[in-house]
Each structure stands twice: as structure tokens, then as C-alpha cells.
Amino acid sequence: MALIEARSLVKTYRMGDQVxxxxxxxxxxxxxxEFVAIxxxxxxxxxxxxNILGCLDRPSAGTLRLAGEEVExxxxxxxxxxxxxxxxxxxxxxxxxxxxxAADNVELPMxxxxxxxxxxxxxxxAALQRVGLGDRxxxxxxxxxxxxxxxVAIARALVNQPRLILADEPTGAxxxxxxxxxxxxxxxxxxxxxxxxxxTHEADIAMWARRRIVFRDGRIVEDRPQPPRMAAVAEAx
Amino acid sequence: MNLxxxxxAALRALGTNWLRSMLTMLGIIIGxxxxxxxxxxxxxxxxxxxxxxxxxxxxIMLVLPGAQTTGGxxxxxxxxxxxxxxxxxxxxxxxxEVQAAAPSLRTGAQVVAxxxxxxxxxxxxxxxxxxxxxxxxxxxxxxxxxxxAGSGKVVVIGQTVAQQLFGDADPIDQVIRVRKAPLxxxxxxxxxxxxxxxxxxDDVIVVxxxxxxxxxxxxxxxxxxxxxxxxxxIREGQSMTDAGEKMRELLRQRHRLQxxxxxxxxxxxxxxxxxxxxxxxxxxxxxxxxVAGVSLVVGGIGIMNIMLVSVTERxxxxxxxxxxxxxxxxxxxxxxxxxxxxxxxxxxxxxVLGMAATWAIGSLAGxxxxxxxxxxxxxxxxxxxxxxxxxxxxxxxxxxLLPIQALRHE
Numbered sequence: 293m294a295l296i297e298a299r300s301l302v303k304t305y306r307m308g309d310q311v312x313x314x315x316x317x318x319x320x321x322x323x324x325x326e327f328v329a330i331x332x333x334x335x336x337x338x339x340x341x342x343n344i345l346g347c348l349d350r351p352s353a354g355t356l357r358l359a360g361e362e363v364e365x366x367x368x369x370x371x372x373x374x375x376x377x378x379x380x381x382x383x384x385x386x387x388x389x390x391x392x393x394a395a396d397n398v399e400l401p402m403x404x405x406x407x408x409x410x411x412x413x414x415x416x417x418a419a420l421q422r423v424g425l426g427d428r429x430x431x432x433x434x435x436x437x438x439x440x441x442x443x444v445a446i447a448r449a450l451v452n453q454p455r456l457i458l459a460d461e462p463t464g465a466x467x468x469x470x471x472x473x474x475x476x477x478x479x480x481x482x483x484x485x486x487x488x489x490x491x492t493h494e495a496d497i498a499m500w501a502r503r504r505i506v507f508r509d510g511r512i513v514e515d516r517p518q519p520p521r522m523a524a525v526a527e528a529x
Numbered sequence: 530m531n532l533x534x535x536x537x538a539a540l541r542a543l544g545t546n547w548l549r550s551m552l553t554m555l556g557i558i559i560g561x562x563x564x565x566x567x568x569x570x571x572x573x574x575x576x577x578x579x580x581x582x583x584x585x586x587x588x589i590m591l592v593l594p595g596a597q598t599t600g601g602x603x604x605x606x607x608x609x610x611x612x613x614x615x616x617x618x619x620x621x622x623x624x625x626e627v628q629a630a631a632p633s634l635r636t637g638a639q640v641v642a643x644x645x646x647x648x649x650x651x652x653x654x655x656x657x658x659x660x661x662x663x664x665x666x667x668x669x670x671x672x673x674x675x676x677x678a679g680s681g682k683v684v685v686i687g688q689t690v691a692q693q694l695f696g697d698a699d700p701i702d703q704v705i706r707v708r709k710a711p712l713x714x715x716x717x718x719x720x721x722x723x724x725x726x727x728x729x730x731d732d733v734i735v736v737x738x739x740x741x742x743x744x745x746x747x748x749x750x751x752x753x754x755x756x757x758x759x760x761x762x763i764r765e766g767q768s769m770t771d772a773g774e775k776m777r778e779l780l781r782q783r784h785r786l787q788x789x790x791x792x793x794x795x796x797x798x799x800x801x802x803x804x805x806x807x808x809x810x811x812x813x814x815x816x817x818x819x820v821a822g823v824s825l826v827v828g829g830i831g832i833m834n835i836m837l838v839s840v841t842e843r844x845x846x847x848x849x850x851x852x853x854x855x856x857x858x859x860x861x862x863x864x865x866x867x868x869x870x871x872x873x874x875x876x877x878x879x880x881v882l883g884m885a886a887t888w889a890i891g892s893l894a895g896x897x898x899x900x901x902x903x904x905x906x907x908x909x910x911x912x913x914x915x916x917x918x919x920x921x922x923x924x925x926x927x928x929x930l931l932p933i934q935a936l937r938h939e
Contacts, residue, residue: 368856372856373854406856
């Protein structure tokens with residue numbers, strides 16, 4: 293059973309008189325432990341697919357199953373619960389709470405999961421340790437570099453032990469070297485068994501994934517496995 | 530998300546913009562302080578009227594002589610000399626509602642004791658007067674029958690006079706001179722305080738009516754039975770109006786007034802006057818509280834305004850919280866708690882400020898104030914209610930956001 297089973301997803305927007313098909317009959321299976329890069333020009337529908345996979349948005353038609361659970365027809369609270377338990381989000385703009393310490397930011401998903409404060413702190417520190425920021429737990433986002441902020445965001449995505457991480461342009465706001473560090477971190481997480489779906493429009497970022505899906509005009513035009521760059525790096529080392 | 534976590538988060542959110550939070554709370558602070566102060570002032574005014582009612586005695590009516598007419602010219606009220614001691618006796622004997630009636634005469638006089646002297650009011654009356662006024666003796670005794678009949682050289686003095694003439698020494702059995710008459714102090718009245726006009730009721734000395742006539746005033750024989758006023762106490766549970774009507778009938782009959790003639794006396798219901806005053810002070814207190822309540826509502830609107838701004842500013846934060854698993858009711862709770870926290874903190878500051886203002890008004894302006902626990906509870910309850918009421922709409926707006934729209938918000 294695939295972790296993600298999407299069948300005939302359609303998403304249409306009405307812009308004035310025009311009906312825009314952001315997704316046009318997209319079917320897709322993503323299995324446990326995959327590392328998928330979704331590519332395409334802006335407006336090709338890749339972000340729309342991400343939002344639907346992340347239960348942030350609902351498809352106009354079609355069905356979606358996450359880990360065997362039918363998402364269609366669930367109410368807002370149930371979707372919130374799925375996001376909380378099953379999915380970790382990584383955004384282009386990090387989306388950390390300002391003036392709030394890294395540890396408190398990482399604790400946020402656990403707050404809504406109802407975890408006790410003491411356990412929250414322990415788990416948040418462990419997650420920060422895992423992304424290499426164990427010594428920055430009390431820093432606020434303003435005191436952290438872009439790459440460090442994205443690591444905090446990844447720690448936040450990991451902390452509820454989801455099975456899927458959705459990364460929307462995770463390196464879009466970072467320089468090349470930092471981007472490489474973040475991608476290495478994601479690749480490591482994938483190597484530890486985490487399923488990662490990442491949207492990007494940069495080809496060399498997509499190289500890190502083991503499967504590449506290309507979108508154009510709301511349809512999948514290319515879907516093929518690729519040798520991950522991680523392997524190349526490891527071989528070179 | 531438990532309450533403590535939510536409260537801490539709310540305090541932190543308010544703290545990050547503390548100047549704005551303070552300014553927003555100012556409305557609630559002023560409102561709560563105003564409500565507490567105004568209720569204290571209104572309560573004080575009411576308590577004062579109640580004290581006056583108590584000091585006046587209950588169920589009191591006053592009969593005063595009417596206007597005199599000399600050759601068709603009507604002189605002012607109380608110029609007549611129409612009331613007599615017999616009238617008082619008749620009222621007490623013939624009107625069943627009347628418990629006691631005391632005739633009295635009054636004048637001002639200089640009183641001297643050893644090397645101290647004091648100008649005070651001298652009242653000539655009967656022992657019933659003290660019963661009518663519910664005015665017990667603090668020490669000593671009242672007049673006896675022999676003293677009443679034979680112009681006894683005795684006097685009962687008020688607290689203020691005692692203080693002025695004797696200081697803290699015991700005035701009983703001392704001799705004071707009133708005009709030229711030496712009188713022995715046989716009793717001292719309890720403290721009564723101010724009356725409704727602000728006069729000191731304890732600045733008085735009381736002598737038997739005969740003593741007043743013969744030793745203090747030295748009146749001519751022709752007016753021997755005239756009195757200045759008759760104080761009447763109506764029995765508990767009897768109608769003051771009925772009693773007043775019967776007294777009027779009796780006096781008209783005794784004064785042989787034609788059916789068309791005006792009364793040559795007037796009857797006043799003092800208790801009723803004070804009740805009217807009490808009623809008006811209660812209305813005043815209510816009005817003050819209502820005006821103060823309006824400022825609380827205005828403060829609440831301030832909170833709503835800032836919460837709406839805050840929801841708009843923090844739309845991305847709301848989106849993120851939803852993305853990591855916050856349900857609508859978590860977001861609703863978060864913003865509601867922020868609004869209520871703001872109004873409760875404002876309320877707490879307002880209570881302190883209101884208590885300080887009440888104290889300042891009480892001690893600086895010398896007004897009587899009454900700070901009640903109820904008014905503080907009311908203020909706290911009201912400010913919490915304001916927080917919930919005016920915080921609900923912005924919180925609902927935040928909770929109703931769709932996660933994807935909130936996240937994309939610029």
C-alpha cells in the first residue's frame with residue numbers, strides 16, 4: 293500500500309469568467325521511503341498538488357488516501373489532526389514564529405497534539421539536536437541565519453514523528469552552499485526512512501531526489517526514477 | 530492546548546507589542562476605575578442620606594406655625610405664633626397614630642462655663658422630644674416632672690457643646706450660665722452628627738420648656754403658651770399621611786378656622802423628604818455607574834479594533850498554526866484568551882486605580898465614599914464579559930480562515 297494514493301485529482305479556480313485548471317486529472321502513488329522532487333514552471337500546478345497532498349486545500353474532484361486513510365469528506369478538525377500527526381511541512385519562507393525561541397517553535401505541533409510541557413521540551417531539544425542546532429535552542433529566528441532557520445523548521449516538521457515531509461521550495465530563500473546543507477539534511481532523513489516530497493524549480497536541487505515528477509499545465513508530463521545525488525556525493529567522498 | 534499554555538502564549542503575544550496593548554487596555558482601565566469610583570461615590574452619598582434618616586429618627590412629622598396676616602398683608606412662613614403647648618398635648622392625646630408629640634422653642638444664646646464660652650442653640654422642650662428624635666442620653670438623666678413644671682435650673686447638653694465647654698472632662702453636675710441663668714448639667718446627649726442641611730445637630734443645649742420661657746427668654750405672659758414647633762413621632766406601621774390628615778383636622782378645629790380659611794400652620798413629613806432625597810441619590814449613583822459603564826463599552830470596542838488588526842497582521846501565523854495541526858477552536862481560543870487577558874489585566878489595573886481614586890476623593894475632597902466588594906466583582910465580571918464579547922468576533926474571523934489562504938497571505 294502506497295503512502296500517498298491520489299486518483300484523478302482535479303482543481304479548478306474561477307478567475308472572472310475564466311475557469312483555470314490548476315490540476316487536470318492527476319493520479320499518483322508515492323510509496324513509503326521515497327524522495328520525490330516535483331518540478332515545473334510556475335503555474336504548472338505543482339504547488340496546488342502539494343497543498344492538496346498536505347490537506348491544506350481540497351481537490352475539486354478526485355480522491356486522496358494518506359496511509360490508507362480516505363481524506364475526502366473529512367471536516368476541518370479531522371484534516372488538522374492528519375496534518376498534525378502524519379505530515380511535516382517545510383516552507384520556502386521558513387514560517388517560524390518571530391520573537392519566539394527555536395525550541396518553542398519546534399514545540400508548536402506538539403502543543404496541538406496535546407503533549408505535556410516537559411515532554412515537549414525534551415522532544416524539541418532532541419529534534420533540534422537531530423538537525424544540528426542543539427546549541428541554538430534558545431535563539432529567536434532573528435538571531436539565526438537563513439539556513440539555521442530552515443533547520444529549525446525541519447526540526448518542527450520532524451517533531452511529531454510524521455511519515456511524510458512536504459517541502460515547498462525548501463531552498464528557495466537560501467544561497468547555494470546553504471541549500472546544499474539543507475538538501476544533505478533532507479537526504480539523510482530520507483536515508484533514515486522518511487518519505488519526502490519536495491517542490492522545486494531548480495534542477496540541481498531536484499538532483500537530490502530519487503524520483504522526479506514534472507508538471508506542465510496541471511498534468512504530469514514526466515515521472516521517472518533518477519540516481520540520487522547523495523549516492524554520487526557518497527561515492528566521491 | 531491547555532489553558533496555562535494558552536495564557537502564557539497570550540501574555541507573550543501581548544508583551545511583544547506592549548505599548549499597543551497598554552494603550553488598548555487604557556479604555557478598560559479607565560472604564561473599570563470609573564465604575565468603581567462612581568459606585569463608591571454614589572454609595573457614599575446613599576450611605577450619608579441613610580445616616581441622616583437614622584439621626585432624624587423614624588416616622589417624624591413636624592408641625593410649624595403658619596404665616597401671620599396683619600391687615601391683609603401676609604407675612605412669611607413661621608411668623609405666626611399660632612401653635613401652643615396645648616396643641617401638642619391634644620395631638621398626643623387625640624390622634625391615635627401619634628406615639629409622642631413634643632412642643633419646642635428655640636433661640637441662640639451664649640453659654641459660659643468657668644472660663645470657656647460658646648455660642649449655641651438653646652432648645653426648650655419636653656422629655657418627649659428625645660423620644661421623638663430617637664436621641665438617647667450618653668450620660669446622666671432627662672428632666673423630671675417637677676423640673677418641667679417649676680422652671681428647674683437644669684440642662685441637657687449636646688456633644689459639641691460639652692466638648693467646647695469642658696473638653697474631655699465630665700460635664701455632669703457642672704454649672705453653665707445661659708444668658709444670665711445658671712443651670713446645672715444633668716445629662717449629655719449621644720452624638721447625632723450632621724443633619725441633611727449639614728448643620729451640626731450636637732451643637733445644642735436642651736432645657737425644660739418652662740425654664741426656657743422664664744429663665745432664658747423671659748417671655749411676656751400673654752404669649753406664655755406659644756411654641757415654635759411641635760415634633761411628632763408616628764407609631765411604627767401607621768400611615769404618615771393619615772396621621773397628618775387627622776392632625777390637620779384637629780388643629781383646624783382647635784384654632785377655630787372657617788371652612789374656607791387657609792391653615793395657620795403647616796405639617797411637614799421629614800421622613801418623606803429624606804426618602805425623596807435618598808431616592809434621588811440612588812438615581813444619581815445609577816446614572817454615574819451607567820456613564821462609567823459606557824466608557825467600559827468604549828474600551829471594549831478598542832479591544833475589538835486591536836484584535837481585528839492583530840488577526841490581520843498575524844494571518845500567516847494563523848496559517849502556520851493550522852498547518853501544524855491547530856483546529857479552528859484552538860485558533861478561536863487563542864485569540865479569545867488574548868482579548869480576555871487584555872481586558873482582565875486592564876480590569877486589574879483599573880481596580881487598583883479606582884481604589885486609589887476613591888481613596889483620594891474621600892480624603893482630599895472630603896466626600897463620603899463607600900468602596901464595596903460588589904462593585905469590584907461587578908467591574909471584574911464586566912471587563913471579562915467585555916473581553917469575551919468584543920474578542921469573539923475577531924477570534925471567529927481568525928478561526929474561520931482557510932489554512933491555505935492564511936498561509937499565502939502577504
